[in-house]
Amino acid sequence: MIGTMFRSDDVPAEDRFDHWREMLVQTRPSEIVSSHDTDFWAECRLMPLGPVTASPMSFVPTHYRRSAQMVRRFDPEQYQLTLLLDGELDLDHAGRTETLRPRDLHLVDSSRPFDLRSVDDGRFRVVKGVGVDVPKVLLPFPPHRVRDVLGQGFSGREGVGALLADFLVGLDRQAETLQPSDAPRLGTVVAGLLSAWLAQVLDAEAALSPESRQRATMESVKAFILRNLHDPELAPPVIAAAHHISLSYLHRLFQQHFQGETVAALIRRLRVKGAGRDLADPSLHGTPIHTIAVRWGFPRASDFTRAFRSVYGLSPTEFRLQNL
Known part of the structure; x- marks a missing residue:
């Protein structure tokens, strides 16, 4: 505390x-x-x-x-x-x-x-x-x-x-x-x-130190990603364009602040975690898995299953059964 x-x-x-x-x-x-x-x-x-x-x-x-x-x-x-x-x-x-x-x-x-x-x-x-x-x-x-x-x-x-x-x-x-x-x-x-x-x-903005500008940009990028996780079009070029920075600078920010985790990997991990919370929610037991996948930016079932298994070691169906 x-x-x-x-x-x-x-x-x-x-x-x-x-x-x-x-x-x-x-x-x-x-x-x-x-x-x-x-x-x-x-x-x-x-x-x-x-x-x-x-x-x-x-x-x-x-x-x-x-x-x-x-x-x-x-x-x-x-x-x-x-x-x-x-x-x-x-x-x-x-x-x-x-x-x-x-x-x-x-x-x-x-x-x-x-x-x-x-x-x-x-x-x-x-x-x-x-x-x-x-x-x-x-x-x-x-x-x-x-x-x-x-x-x-x-x-x-x-x-x-x-x-x-x-x-x-x-x-x-x-x-x-x-x-x-x-x-x-x-x-x-x-x-x-x-x-x-x-x-x-x-x-x-010119009065800010490079470190302060970098931190502010990183906070803005993270907030943008969290707001748009449900959009299947969310991708590094979209994020870079929204913040008026180059794609290479965006990747460099992630190398410095996320210990090597790429932009795409962070998006995928956050989406899978969100889908996992929904699959473990008893109130959503009747919601089809495909609907939850689409809601979290995975329109293709095969992409969702592969990404989900890479995080949880289980298929979405196995994960839901285990938690419910």
Whole structure:
């Protein structure tokens, strides 16, 4: 497991808000107030990932304010990214005022004041999101360039923003199964995806290091493959064209990141694994094997049987009988 979990329900009711405030002040120094301080509820997992910290959290309507005086008193020299998953937030920062909605990404500079508050629309709404604190020195952009995007809401539903958002959500979901030894590598991935996302919104891909561009491309390729496994036309030339890279560069990426496994071999393995899950699913017992094969991108029965046997050592029929 990575990180430590804070649950307000584990603290006496009269101490919950104070504990929440003290915990957050250590990572994101700010003034915190809430109209629910007497019946406060919140959950947060602090996940140190090397120099990067991720913090999936949920809380009742709360107001966070970092004044100019607080900036002068202490500045951790960080950028603070937030992915909003549920609820709405109003943000005043860097001369901008934005209303942030679910799946929005926004960036705050710890060297500037901000005012972040839950939207009060008359409904009691728990706010849910994932925060990331990253030292400024880890990002390949000068402060005057990053200033252009501070305080703005950007969609996390498409492009590199979607990759970044999905990775942050996955961190929270897999926190119990991840090991402390994974943390530094995961922090490197988060910083790389954040850099790639900033490069996209700033239209400044040239500022990325070759390693960061390569990691971002690889994450995009993997996401594309997973989305299109059911398409029988999915093949290396299609993947390369979709990412505006050469076929030779795609194969070189796989040699470096998949220990020699080819693009076609990965696609075949993932398809077979998906078909295996369906064949072992009792609720799909009545679905013909050929239908499952076609669903996972194998229109020819002989190709499916050969690929399936190479992974499981059994024919699809034998595998289904054994599992059911």
